[in-house]
Amino acid sequence: MTSTNGPPDTPLTPDFYHYDWNALVSVRLFDATVSVGWADGTTLDCYSLWLAENAHGLGVEPKSREGMIDPADLPAPSDLVDATVGPDGELVLQWDGGPVARVHPGWLRHVADGAHRPHSYLPARQTWTASDLPEPPTIDGSRVLDDPDVLTEWLTLLVRFGLARLSDTPADVDYLGELAARIGPIRDSNFGPVWSVRAKIDPDSTAYTGLNLGQHTDLPTRETPPGFQFLHCVENSCEGGWSRMTDGLAVAAELAANHPDAYEALTTLRWVFFNRSVDDDHRWSGPIIDRGGPGQPLTLRAFYPVRAFPDMAPADVPRAYASLRRFSEVAHDPRFQVRYPFRVGDLVGFDNRVVLHGRDSFDPVSGARHLRGCYIDHDDVFSRLRVLRRRATATTT
Amino acid sequence: MTSTNGPPDTPLTPDFYHYDWNALVSVRLFDATVSVGWADGTTLDCYSLWLAENAHGLGVEPKSREGMIDPADLPAPSDLVDATVGPDGELVLQWDGGPVARVHPGWLRHVADGAHRPHSYLPARQTWTASDLPEPPTIDGSRVLDDPDVLTEWLTLLVRFGLARLSDTPADVDYLGELAARIGPIRDSNFGPVWSVRAKIDPDSTAYTGLNLGQHTDLPTRETPPGFQFLHCVENSCEGGWSRMTDGLAVAAELAANHPDAYEALTTLRWVFFNRSVDDDHRWSGPIIDRGGPGQPLTLRAFYPVRAFPDMAPADVPRAYASLRRFSEVAHDPRFQVRYPFRVGDLVGFDNRVVLHGRDSFDPVSGARHLRGCYIDHDDVFSRLRVLRRRATATTT
Numbered sequence: 001m002t003s004t005n006g007p008p009d010t011p012l013t014p015d016f017y018h019y020d021w022n023a024l025v026s027v028r029l030f031d032a033t034v035s036v037g038w039a040d041g042t043t044l045d046c047y048s049l050w051l052a053e054n055a056h057g058l059g060v061e062p063k064s065r066e067g068m069i070d071p072a073d074l075p076a077p078s079d080l081v082d083a084t085v086g087p088d089g090e091l092v093l094q095w096d097g098g099p100v101a102r103v104h105p106g107w108l109r110h111v112a113d114g115a116h117r118p119h120s121y122l123p124a125r126q127t128w129t130a131s132d133l134p135e136p137p138t139i140d141g142s143r144v145l146d147d148p149d150v151l152t153e154w155l156t157l158l159v160r161f162g163l164a165r166l167s168d169t170p171a172d173v174d175y176l177g178e179l180a181a182r183i184g185p186i187r188d189s190n191f192g193p194v195w196s197v198r199a200k201i202d203p204d205s206t207a208y209t210g211l212n213l214g215q216h217t218d219l220p221t222r223e224t225p226p227g228f229q230f231l232h233c234v235e236n237s238c239e240g241g242w243s244r245m246t247d248g249l250a251v252a253a254e255l256a257a258n259h260p261d262a263y264e265a266l267t268t269l270r271w272v273f274f275n276r277s278v279d280d281d282h283r284w285s286g287p288i289i290d291r292g293g294p295g296q297p298l299t300l301r302a303f304y305p306v307r308a309f310p311d312m313a314p315a316d317v318p319r320a321y322a323s324l325r326r327f328s329e330v331a332h333d334p335r336f337q338v339r340y341p342f343r344v345g346d347l348v349g350f351d352n353r354v355v356l357h358g359r360d361s362f363d364p365v366s367g368a369r370h371l372r373g374c375y376i377d378h379d380d381v382f383s384r385l386r387v388l389r390r391r392a393t394a395t396t397t
Numbered sequence: 398m399t400s401t402n403g404p405p406d407t408p409l410t411p412d413f414y415h416y417d418w419n420a421l422v423s424v425r426l427f428d429a430t431v432s433v434g435w436a437d438g439t440t441l442d443c444y445s446l447w448l449a450e451n452a453h454g455l456g457v458e459p460k461s462r463e464g465m466i467d468p469a470d471l472p473a474p475s476d477l478v479d480a481t482v483g484p485d486g487e488l489v490l491q492w493d494g495g496p497v498a499r500v501h502p503g504w505l506r507h508v509a510d511g512a513h514r515p516h517s518y519l520p521a522r523q524t525w526t527a528s529d530l531p532e533p534p535t536i537d538g539s540r541v542l543d544d545p546d547v548l549t550e551w552l553t554l555l556v557r558f559g560l561a562r563l564s565d566t567p568a569d570v571d572y573l574g575e576l577a578a579r580i581g582p583i584r585d586s587n588f589g590p591v592w593s594v595r596a597k598i599d600p601d602s603t604a605y606t607g608l609n610l611g612q613h614t615d616l617p618t619r620e621t622p623p624g625f626q627f628l629h630c631v632e633n634s635c636e637g638g639w640s641r642m643t644d645g646l647a648v649a650a651e652l653a654a655n656h657p658d659a660y661e662a663l664t665t666l667r668w669v670f671f672n673r674s675v676d677d678d679h680r681w682s683g684p685i686i687d688r689g690g691p692g693q694p695l696t697l698r699a700f701y702p703v704r705a706f707p708d709m710a711p712a713d714v715p716r717a718y719a720s721l722r723r724f725s726e727v728a729h730d731p732r733f734q735v736r737y738p739f740r741v742g743d744l745v746g747f748d749n750r751v752v753l754h755g756r757d758s759f760d761p762v763s764g765a766r767h768l769r770g771c772y773i774d775h776d777d778v779f780s781r782l783r784v785l786r787r788r789a790t791a792t793t794t
Contacts, residue, residue, distance in 0.1 A: 014705070015673040032715065045711040049718045053701070061606065065673045066702035070611035071721035072729065116669055116706045118680040185590075188582030190780075209458065214467035222776045223693070224621040270692065272513055276412040276462045281783035282776055283515040285692055293690030295667065295682055296620070304450070305463035308411070309513045314442040318429065321446045324468035332469065379619045379679055383587075386678035 007088040011102040014054045014065050017390060019106030023089020032077035036091055036108055044112035048080035051093055055101035121386040123160040127249040133161065135340050136245065141166025141347060144179065151182055152388040154349075158228065159385060162351035163245055163338075169232065171344050176232040176372045179347070184380030187226045189219060190280045197231070197371040199364035210238075210364040215246050215331035215356035218375075220273040220301030221282035226375030229352040233342040237367030244358040245338045245350060246331045248300045252289055254330050265323035267291055269316050273301060274308035285311045288327060297378070299353045302327065331356050342371070353378070404485040408499040411451045411462050414787060416503030420486020429474035433488055433505055441509035445477035448490055452498035518783040520557040524646040530558065532737050533642065538563025538744060541576065548579055549785040551746075555625065556782060559748035560642055560735075566629065568741050573629040573769045576744070581777030584623045586616060587677045594628070594768040596761035607635075607761040612643050612728035612753035615772075617670040617698035618679035623772030626749040630739040634764030641755040642735045642747060643728045645697045649686055651727050662720035664688055666713050670698060671705035682708045685724060694775070696750045699724065728753050739768070750775070 006021040013019060026037035032048040052075055053059040053067050061068040075095060082094035091103040110116060126132075137157040144150045144166055157164035169175060177194050180186050186193045199210050219225045231243075255263040266288045275282035290299040301307075304324075310317045330336065339360075342348075350357060352375065362369060403418040410416060423434035429445040449472055450456040450464045458465040472492060479491035488500040507513060523529075534554040541547045541563055554561035566572060574591050577583050583590045596607045616622045628640075652660040663685045672679035687696040698704075701721075707714045727733065736757075739745075747754060749772065759766060 015671070016675045033711070045714075047707070047711075047714040047718065050707060050714065054705075061608070061702070064606075064702070067704065068608060068702065070609075070725055070729075071701055071718070072611070072725035074718070074722065077715065077718070111706060116671065117708065118669065118682050120680075121678070185585030185587070188585065190582070193582075209461075211458070211465060212467075214469070223774075272515065274412070274513065275780070278413045279784060280780050281518070281787065282780045283517075283783075284776075285515050291690070293688070293693060296690060304468055305458070305461070305465065307464065308451075309508060310444070310447060311514065314430070314444075317442075317444040317447065318474065321444065321468070321471070321474070325471065328467055328469035332467075377620075379681075383672070383677050383679045386680075387676060390678065 006104070006106070011090055011104045012056045013104045013107040014056075014060045014067075016065065019104060019110055021089070022106045022109040024085050024091060024105045024108075025089070027083050027085045027091060029080065029083040032080060034080070034083045034091070034093070036105070038109065038112075042109070042112050044108055046108070048077045049074050051080065051101075051103065052095070055093065055103060057099045057101055058095070118382075121389045122382055123156050125162065125249070126160055127253065128161055128247050129250050129336050130334060130338055133163070133338055135338060136163050136165040136348060137161055138165040138167055141169040144169070145182060148388055148391070152385070155183070155381060155385045155388065158349045159381065162247060162355040164349055166347040167343070167345060169345050169347050171234045173234055173372055175234075176230060176347070176374055180230070180374055180376060183376055183384045185376070187375035187377045189226070189375065190275070190277065190282075194372055194374045197373055198369055210241075210362045212361040213359045214304065214328060215244060215337070215358040216303040217248075217300045217356060218303065218352050220286070220303050221275040221284050221306055223284055225299060225301070226352050227378035228349055228376050228381050229357070230347065230349045230374050230376070232347040232372045233344050233370075234372055235368050235370035236342055236344055238362040238364065238369040239366045240360050241362030241369055242339055242341050242360045243348065244360070246336045246356040248302075248354040248356055249298070250336050251327070251330050251356070252298065254336070255289075255327065259326050259330070261319070262323040262326040263289070265316070265319050266327055269320045269323070270311040271301070271307050271320075272309040272311045273303070273306050275306055276308075288324065297353070300356065302331070302356060332358075403501070403503070408487055408501045409453045410501045410504040411453070411457045411464075413462065416501060416507055418486070419503045419506040421482050421488060421502045421505075422486070424480050424482045424488060426477065426480040429477060431477070431480045431488070431490070433502070435506065435509075439506070439509050441505055443505070445474050446471050448477065448498075448500065449492070452490065452500060454496045454498055455492070515779075518786045519779055520553050522559065522646070523557055524650065525558055525644050526647050526733050527731060527735055530560070530735055532735060533560050533562040533745060534558055535562040535564055538566040541566070542579060545785055545788070549782070552580070552778060552782045552785065555746045555748075556778065559644060559752040561746055563744040564740070564742060566742050566744050568631045570631055570769055572631075573627060573744070573771055577627070577771055577773060580773055580781045582773070584772035584774045586623070586772065587672070587674065587679075591769055591771045594770055595766055607638075607759045609758040610756045611701065611725060612641060612734070612755040613700040614645075614697045614753060615700065615749050617683070617700050618672040618681050618703055620681055622696060622698070623749050624775035625746055625773050625778050626754070627744065627746045627771050627773070629744040629769045630741050630767075631769055632765050632767035633739055633741055635759040635761065635766040636763045637757050638759030638766055639736055639738050639757045640745065641757070643733045643753040645699075645751040645753050646695070647733050648724070648727050648753070649695065651733070652686075652724065656723050656727070658716070659720040659723040660686070662713070662716050663724055666717045666720070667708040668698070668704050668717075669706040669708045670700070670703050672703055673705075685721065694750070697753065699728070699753060729755075
C-alpha cells in the first residue's frame with residue numbers, strides 16, 4: 001500500500017507508518033546541513049549524516065527498515081554534495097560518488113513537528129486529587145478483548161491519570177492473561193507472571209494476609225519497579241478490603257509546597273529495600289521519592305514491608321523517619337485518596353511507580369476474596385498505546 | 398532450624414537467613430538511638446524506630462517477616478525507654494507500655510559490617526581489555542542444571558566480568574529456557590521470552606540477517622534495557638559469524654581519558670531510540686553513555702539500527718556524530734575487543750547494558766546458524782547469585 005495522497009512513486013520512509021504528503025517549498029545545503037522549509041514557514045535542519053542513515057538505498061536496511069551503517073563507516077559529512085526539492089516536493093539528495101536518495105517530506109515534517117519524540121501519541125499525564133476523581137475513571141470492559149477502540153480508550157485513561165478501571169469483565173482467573181496479551185509482554189517476578197492475591201496460610205508477602213496495607217508501590221526492591229499494575233477481581237464475598245489509590249504526583253507536590261524539609265529528606269536520603277522471602281534476595285538502595293537522572297520519570301519507593309535499612313549517615317536517620325511519617329500522612333489524607341470497593345468483574349490498572357495503592361483490612365474468614373494481578377512495564381503500555389492511536393491512519397509498506 | 402551457635406532461644410531475625418551469633422558487650426540508649434558494641438570495637442547506631450520495625454512481637458509480620466507498621470503508626474521515637482545487653486549477648490529492648498523485644502546480635506552485626514547493602518554477596522566488577530581476557534571466562538556447563546556450585550561459579554564470573562561462557566551444553570532449543578528457570582524470571586519483549594537468532598527471509602531486525610553487526614547493546618529503546626543477555630548456540634555450520642565482545646567500562650574509561658570532547662558529547666547529548674517494527678512503537682530518549690541518576694549503574698545505548706533522531710540542539714548534531722564515530726572506533730579497537738567463534742553447545746552470558754556485543758557477517762547459504770537467546774535483568778541475576786553465595790551458611794526458620 002502506498003500513501004493515499006503522495007505521488008505514485010512515494011519515497012519509502014525508515015519505518016512502517018503512514019505520513020501525509022507535505023511538499024517542501026525550499027531546500028538549502030550549507031556546511032553539511034540541509035535546511036528544508038514548508039509553505040507554512042516551518043523549517044527543519046537535517047545534518048547530512050542523519051539523512052544518510054535514514055535514506056533508502058544508503059543507510060536503511062530495506063526489510064527491517066533499521067539503520068545498517070555502523071557510525072565508523074558513515075560517509076564524510078561533506079560527501080553530501082547537493083540537495084534540492086524534487087518535482088513532487090520531496091527532498092532529493094546527491095552524495096559524492098554515491099546514490100541519489102529521495103526523502104519523504106511528510107516524514108521530515110513529523111520530525112519538524114516533534115512527533116518523533118517519546119511523548120508523542122500519548123496523552124499528557126494529569127495530576128489528580130480525590131475531588132478530581134471521586135472514583136477511578138471507568139469504562140465498560142465487556143468488549144475490550146475484541147474492540148481495539150475500547151482498549152485504546154481504557155489505556156488512554158490509564159496513561160492520562162495513572163489509574164483506570166474496566167467494569168463488567170468476566171470473573172475468570174485466566175482473563176487477565178488474555179487482556180495482557182492484547183497489550184504487551186508481562187513483567188515477570190518471583191511472584192510469577194500472573195499471580196493471585198488472597199489470604200494464605202503461609203504468606204510470603206503481607207499482601208497475602210488480611211491485614212490493612214498502607215498506601216504503597218510494589219517491588220521497590222528492583223532497580224526499575226514494575227510500571228503498571230493490573231488487579232482483576234474474580235471473587236469477593238469478604239467484608240472490608242476496600243481499595244485506596246493516591247496520586248503520588250499530588251503527594252510529591254503537596255510535600256514540596258508545604259513540607260519542604262520532609263520533601264528534601266524523601267528525595268535525597270536513601271534506604272535499602274530488601275526482599276525477605278526465602279529463595280530471593282532482591283535489594284536496591286534509593287530514596288522514597290526517586291526523581292531519577294536527567295530525562296527519567298519519577299519513581300516512588302514506598303513500601304514499608306520491604307524498606308529494611310537506612311542507607312545514610314546515622315545523624316540523618318531521625319529526620320528520615322519523620323519524613324516517612326509525613327509522607328504517609330499525606331498519602332492517606334482523604335483529600336488525596338480515592339477509596340472504593342472491589343466488585344467482581346472490576347479490573348483496575350494503575351501506574352505502580354507513581355500511584356500509591358492500599359487496602360483496608362478484611363476478614364479472611366468472612367468469605368472469599370480473590371484478585372488476579374500482573375505487571376506490564378511503562379515501555380510496553382506506551383508502545384501499545386502509540387500503535388493503537390496511530391492506527392487511525394493506515395500503515396504503509 | 399535454629400542458629401547452630403546461638404543460645405537455645407535464639408531471637409528470630411527479620412529475614413530467613415542464618416547469622417552467626419556475635420554477642421554484644423555494650424549497649425547505650427541516648428536520644429532515641431541505641432549504640433551497640435562488640436568486643437572487637439565495632440559499633441552500630443540503631444535508631445529506635447528502625448529497631449521497632451525490625452523487632453518480632455512489634456514491627457515484623459511473623460510469617461512473611463516483612464514489616465507491618467505503616468510509618469504513620471510507628472511509636473514515638475522516645476517510646477523506647479530501655480535497652481540492655483541480655484544474658485547471651487543479645488539486645489533487649491523495652492518500649493513504653495509495650496512489649497520487650499530481643500534482637501539477634503549477629504543480625505545487627507551484619508548491618509554494622511555493611512553486609513545488608515546491595516553489593517553484598519556479589520563479586521566486584523572487573524574492567525577488562527582483550528589482553529586481560531583473550532577469550533570469555535569459560536567453565537564446563539555439562540552439569541550446570543544439576544549442580545548449584547557450577548551455577549554459582551558461572552554466575553560469579555558473569556557478574557565479575559560482565560561476560561562468562563558455558564561450554565559443552567546440550568544443543569537443544571529448549572535448554573536455554575531450562576537454564577533460565579534456574580536463575581530467575583526472563584525479561585520478555587516483543588521478540589518473545591526465548592527467541593531464535595538466524596537469518597530470516599523477512600527480518601524484523603538486522604539481527605535476523607547475515608549482516609555484520611557492529612558492537613552494540615540490545616533494546617536501547619527501553620527505559621531500562623535488558624540487564625543480562627544469554628545466547629546459546631544450538632546449530633552452526635556457517636562460515637563467518639564470529640562473536641565479538643567489548644567491555645563498555647573500558648571503552649568509557651578510554652574515551653574519558655583520551656577523547657574528552659567525545660566523552661562529554663556521548664554522556665550528555667540525547668538521541669531518540671525508536672523501534673521500527675510494524676506492531677511496536679518503543680521509544681526512549683537518552684545519551685549513548687548514560688550515567689543515570691545518583692546510585693544508578695552505567696547503561697550504554699549503543700545500537701545504531703534503532704538510533705533514530707537527534708534529541709538535541711541542531712548546532713550539537715555534528716559533534717554528536719563525530720562522537721559516535723569515535724565511540725565505534727574504540728569499541729572495535731582490537732585492544733578492547735574479544736573475538737571468538739560460536740561453537741555448538743557454547744552458551745554465552747553478558748551484561749547487555751555495559752558489554753558491547755557484535756558479530757562478523759556470515760553467509761546464510763553456506764550452512765545453518767541458530768542461536769537461542771533470552772534476557773534476564775540484573776535484579777534477578779543478582780538475587781539468584783546472592784542466594785547461592787549465602788547458601789554455604791544454612792538458612793534459619
